[in-house]
Amino acid sequence: MENSQIIRIENLVKRFPMGKGEFTALNGIKLSLGQGEFAGLIGPSGSGKTTLLNIIGSLDVPSEGSVTVLGRSIGALSTGEAARLRKENLGFIFQSYNLFAVHTVYENIEFPLLLLKYPATERKRMVTDALEWVGLTDKIKSKPPQLSGGECQRVAIARAMVKKPSLVLADEPTANLDAANSHNILKTMVNLNRELKTSFLFATHDDKVISYLRRKIFLLDGRVDNDIIISN
Amino acid sequence: MKLAIKLAFRNLIGAGLRTWLNVIVLSFSFVIIIWLKGVMSGWDQQAKTDMTNWEIGGGQYWHESYDPYDPFTFSDSHSPIPGEFTGEIEKGDMEPYLIAQGTIYPQGRIQSIMIKGINPNQSIFMLPAHKLDTSMTDAIPSIIGSLMAKNLKAGIGDRVTIQWRDNQGTFDAAEILITDIFTVSVPAVDQGQVYIPLDRLQSMMGLEGEATILTYRNSESPVVDVPGWTHKPKEILTAQVDEMIKMKTTGQSVLYAVLLLLAMLAIFDTQVLSIFRRQKEIGTYVALGYTRRQVVGLFTVEGAMYAVFAALLSAAYGLPFLAWQAKAGWTMPVDASDFGMAIAQTLYPVYSAGLVVSTVLLVLLVTTVVSYWPSRRIAKMNPTEALRGKIQ
């Protein structure tokens, strides 16, 4: 399964209504991603990287073309199927962490497992594991407002990773972090990518992130401008 | 659903102060709804309570000829107190009344009255009958109601002549001394009534040991079939009041509805705000694999859970409060200067278990609906925009 494709995109076009007309955010994207990749969508603001990430994450649907994620065609999924795809196979990491402020670190990480109906003992073990991956075992009972930005993002990573998804989608995960924290986070992700064989797809324009990527997909005006794979 | 409940619970507990603000407000609404409804029913029941306390006790046996609406029947409606009741009367759980028709002559005017003989030691009625227990006067000690007193223009310590005809039709007259005046909201106990000691009336009438009405204390008392006496259970004696209560209760449902709306306004406001404020969170739920409808469910459960928390909180302080109110009553001083005396009415809120349970269930149901209503917006939200908190 090492090199099997988990994402295949053909001729993806995404338009948004804007004013009276339409705005074309993605225009003929063709792209595929294999299992275990550590890739990033790189481009300036408005280049369509977040839109593409959202479509891959089944939060949005293509206007034209086909997007297949883990063998499922995004445009054809029902809301329930899409939710199941996200629940079972995808992890999200956001620029502003999007943690549940009122829940503890433990509860935040546990949440995806609750959705997957893991039994309590299993959940505990998995959350503990995830906390270890990100090195936050001592913050288990804290709540997000009590954490630093870097810690928050690590919680977010743990939450995304705890269920061991096939693919993690990370949208500008370091935008709110200082350099040290950014490197820390990225290293954590690189490690997880290696250990768990989880594929990572970033959307970013942060050089620090880009420096860690093993595949750099440059987007410009809704098109793939360049696709560079760095071998080892 | 179980998960939604669990999450909603965590969300609310996690939100801390803000949740408790809402829960406190809602629980106040709860208690106030139940209490106000109780007060309103109490206000309606008051007539019945007063009737019980002042007039009918737990039920009565009437002499078969007695007809309260036809004073002419009084002269025939009496007979010896049946032996079946001796025990109860000795225990003070039954009180005989003897009723005679008479005339009173206040300041040379003439007015028809009912003379009621009552046991001064009785404890079934709230009438201050003990004030009849005096040997300090040559006149007949008597108590009257405040309306009657106003009518007679008489006060405590005044003497008025009354006239009656005894068992044989012979005229007799004597002075009564008013030893006490009571205030009561049951006109039948007040207007045109003069209370004197039972044994006095019996000997005045030549009807020793006889009575017109026997009132017992407990409405659960077993019914005894006594020839010559008609049993009048409480339900029959209060039938008219019950009808009135039914009407009032119907009228109160509007009040109840308004009170419910009050609680709902609190929930609605909270709910709309939280949906607005928690867009990112909603987006995150979706990103983590919730469908939007599940998020709607989560928010609905959260709203409904306010009602559950509020119910629990209400139970903590509300139940003791409501119980205390029902027992102690709520006394309201009323300015009634035209009576020349201050009167106070104590109202005992009446709440049935049904009221409490149905209120809780209703609030829960309506809260759920009200929580669901604004939450529907979530289903229409674009999750990608929600994630960015862009929705206005």
Next chain:
Amino acid sequence: MIKFLFKGLLRDKSRSRLPIIVVAVGVMLTVFLHAYIVGFMGDTIETNARFSTGHVKVMTRAYSDNMQQIPNDLAITGISSLLEDLDREFPGFEWTPRIQFGGLVDAPDESGETKSQGPAMGFGMDLLSESSGEAERLNLQKSLVRGKLPGSPGEILLSETFSRKLKVNPGERVTLISSTMLGGMAIHNFTISGTLFFGQEALDRGTIIADIEDVRMALDMEDATGEILGFFLDGFYNDDLALSEADRFNATFGSVSDEFAPVMKSLSRQGGMGTYVNLAKGWSTYISLIFIFAMSLVLWNAGLLGGLRRYGEVGIRLAMGEEKGHVYRSMIIESVMIGIIGSVFGTILGLSFAWLVQEYGINISGMMQGSAMLMPEAIRARITPPDFYIGFLPGIAATVIGTMLSGIGIYKRQTARLFKELEA
């Protein structure tokens, strides 16, 4: 400043719409509830007024002293001129004379001798003149069991129970035996036009109702009446006004020495009604206050939440260099505006609903068995002056206080952490 904030409120719907809606709904509920409670509580009063006391009643002094006995020998005479005076001097009332009387109703057999008889309590009231609202006032049509209302002189209504007791039917003749105003024997024939159900045993036992002119003829009360009832034109009892109008009348027409001089008594000064009026006043005030308290709590909470919600915006403004006091004041001014706008809308809405329920009532007759005269057909709200301002208390005060409390955070906010907590 205010203009600026006002524009902000108008343009930023999220800032203004929900709070205003919440305040308006809260105020609407308050106003409506108050009007409803007053109407609901006043219902017993109105039933009594219609049936026996009027909102005010004019009698002779001696009659009023012995009202319980219904002493028609103490009736008021010369009432046509008195009624003219009343109409002229007290146009705020609708005046209608009534005669109450006791007597015996005797039903004849074929030979005109007594077949059955029974004691009766009678009411003479204006049933035949065009302008009289008496039949409607007492809901006679609805209470009719058999027959019809009197349509011509000499007709009488009997309570259904009484007619059965006497074994008489509509269309048959009965004789009333009573006393004339001067104490003489009054014997008068009537034709039964119909029978009534009152829903109260005391009345159902033996009540008769006839046109007042017939009763005058029967009781030799030419140009006289036992009592003149006055009803406020809006149909609702107003104790303060009734008392002051009665005082005004008694100062003009009353006489201390003449026991036949007319006196006016408000409903609250007749029989036991005073207690009820006071209790109803007291209880509706208490209940309204408690409701206002509860509503204030809700609106206060809403104001508080509204304020908390805007901490993010406040943060930005503070960051831009606005002074804390300025931000705080502007938030409060905003909440005052929201309170006023919401209260005005809410009061208008509440009054509209109350008006509807006052005019049309909430029909409850369907839920009640039979249509008894003493049972109201519908429960009505009643708009009283407090309804015009009562909603502003929770509407403005609670909203503003809520905002003020939540705004205290602006001053207290020292650390970014608290900021974050509130923002979360």
Next chain:
Amino acid sequence: MKTILIPILSTCLLISATAQDANEILKRVERNMSSDNRIFESSMIIHGNRASRTITSRTYAVGDKQSFTEYLSPAREQGTKMLKLENQLWIYSPSTDRTIQISGHMLRQSVMGSDLSYEDMMDDRKITEIYDSEVTGTEPVDGRNTWILDLTAKVTDVAYHKRKMWIDTERYVPLREELFAKSGQLLKRTSLSEVKQIEGRWFPMKVIYKDMLKQGDGTEFVITSVKFNQSIPDYIFSKAALKQ
């Protein structure tokens, strides 16, 4: 008004004394005033709250069981007739053409607003049958000497337990009577005056009847003419006569 007359006459005429002195006195009174039948016209003046009314009537009476009264004035009462037979009473009103029986508790009602009830005129037992009498003293009344007779009921079913009568010592006519409650409370007082000699008998032409517990001037009863031992046709005392 005839209603008033009956108890007075029964007081005065129906005598069978028990105490020796009193017995003798009451016998003389009876001889003086009783007759098999009588026809009299009378005025009754009732002092009401508002005005005094005078009602005139003509009464035919046989013994104490039968009487028939026709009201003569005022206009409102004119033609109203009242028939008493034993313990039954009917009233006929010409305006309604109805004959109405007065019975039961109605009998306790006041007659025409006077101080008398129908019942007062219904008790036709002889006074000596129900009272023990005794002379207890003498006293001048209106300038005439009287014996005071105390009457105490010897039966229980009697309206007034005690009575007191003042009898003119010369003319054997009662001049005053007082009615007492069992308790001894004075309830009613009757004053008789204008004693005239008619057909050889002394007869009081004016009676004032007063309820002592009530304010007011009482009821005045004046006999304007009286004839004894007339022939009264029997049909007068029938219900049919009421309608004529």
